[in-house]
Amino acid sequence: MYQIQTLQLSRVCLFKIKMAITSFFRFVCLSLFTFLSAQSKHLPYLTSPYLSPTTIFPNYQKMLQSFKIFIYKPNKPFTYETAAESLFYTSLLHSPFRTENPDEAHLFFVPFSPDLSMRSLARFIRTLRMEQPYWNRTLGADHFYLSCTGIGYESDRNLVELKKNSVQISCFPTRNGNFVPHKDITLPPVKNPQAPLNTTARFLGYVMVNGGRESTLVNELSYDPEFLIESQPSDQVGRSKFCLFDYEVDVTGIGEALSLGCVPAVITDRPINDLPFMDVLRWQEMVVVVKRERGVKEVKRVLDRTWRERYEEMRGLGVVASKHFEWHEQSQPFDSFQTVMYELWLRRHTIRYVRREAWFK
Incomplete structure (x- = not known):
């Protein structure tokens, strides 16, 4: 009987010791978390410049592995006017994101000359609608285009769908009224090659x-x-x-x-x-x-x-x-081109079905 009581007492003591250690460990963890939370307001290395720091890197890897873009053939050869546009377009043409199979594409790129008139652009979009099955599936919501000046608000059905539904990539800063927040994207400017070196702030x-x-x-x-x-x-x-x-x-x-x-x-x-x-x-x-x-x-x-x-x-x-x-002539991880691609990748499931009769009565 004495041995049984001693064993039970030992078990109780061990349980209390275990609970005390657990409580102490929780206290230490809580104190450490509180301390780090307070210090993170003052220490830059405990913060992140990203809106979603826990998801951007795994999502970025998924984008590199799976993202595919189909590029329509333009009516005629052309060149873009700004360095940022040219670098983006050249990088896209030679990137692993490009696919020759439109059925596996997540997004479709619509290339056109920056000096193309609105009437000619409307005809180009109408041709895509009539000759290709992809535009009509989403009314252009899985398409994107590149234009530094941007597309204004026009009455032609083709231009309205392009403006309202497709993702516009323009140059920063954009013209007032030619940019739709949360849908459109801006290209960062190309840096001055003679940019000065960093020194102590005075x-x-x-x-x-x-x-x-x-x-x-x-x-x-x-x-x-x-x-x-x-x-x-x-x-x-x-x-x-x-x-x-x-x-x-x-x-x-x-x-x-x-x-x-x-x-x-x-x-x-x-x-x-x-x-x-x-x-x-x-x-x-x-x-x-x-x-x-x-x-x-x-x-x-x-x-x-x-x-x-x-x-x-x-x-x-x-x-x-x-x-x-x-910007680089040969794209590198997390540079301007690949970050724009990441923004496009985030939009790959955004589909806008629009009631056409509300626009064109």
Whole structure:
């Protein structure tokens, strides 16, 4: 009897010890998780520039393995006018994504000359509808096209379906009204080959003016010693904490600013819906948006606050994300071309069936 009681007592003690160890382990894990959660607000290496950091890499591999695109034959040979368009089209033609079998394609590319008239483009789409079975299956929703200027709103049925349903890839920034958020995509600009090297930040803000339309706000900033205004890029870009861009004048240097560790600050009074890779990157964590109407004082107030509170984190995320803004003659993993392809891959199941009679009464 004594031995049985001793054995039972030992089992009880072991159980209590096990529970105590388990409780202690849970406490340590909870404390560590709480600590890391708090520190992640301040340490850039504990954060990610991606909207879905846990899914982008496995999805990217699936895209590389399975994504297929069929390219229609254009009416006649042509060339694109901008470097970004040309690099994208050339990369697409020679990429493993291209297939000669339309039945295995996820998406269909519609190539046409940038100077093609709207009437000729409408005829081209009508020909695809009449001679190929693929357009009518989704009214063009599994098709995409490349146009820097974009397609406006037209009354012709073929152009309406192209505009409303097909994915438009245009150049950033887009013309007002020629871009449909959450459907269309923008190409990042090709970087300046003479882009300066990164150095230690000294100026609060850097502004590059290219001789185009003048900005009243930029003119006011030119008198502030904390801001540097230049007409040509120099090594001063990398010595600035923020790079200012007037959205109504020129914002094409955002990618270069990210790679140099210069946090972009966009001056605008309207929402920005056409930044490159809106489906991939956490732009709100890498770009500062300042309203123009509030003037220079507001610009300095926002930049000063951002610099004190989260500048290092934004800068770190921007440098990591900048690899997606690199164009190469031979495409490389996660460069501009492949990231645009990833955005297209995300849209491969998006099908829009449209009631035609509502448009063309």
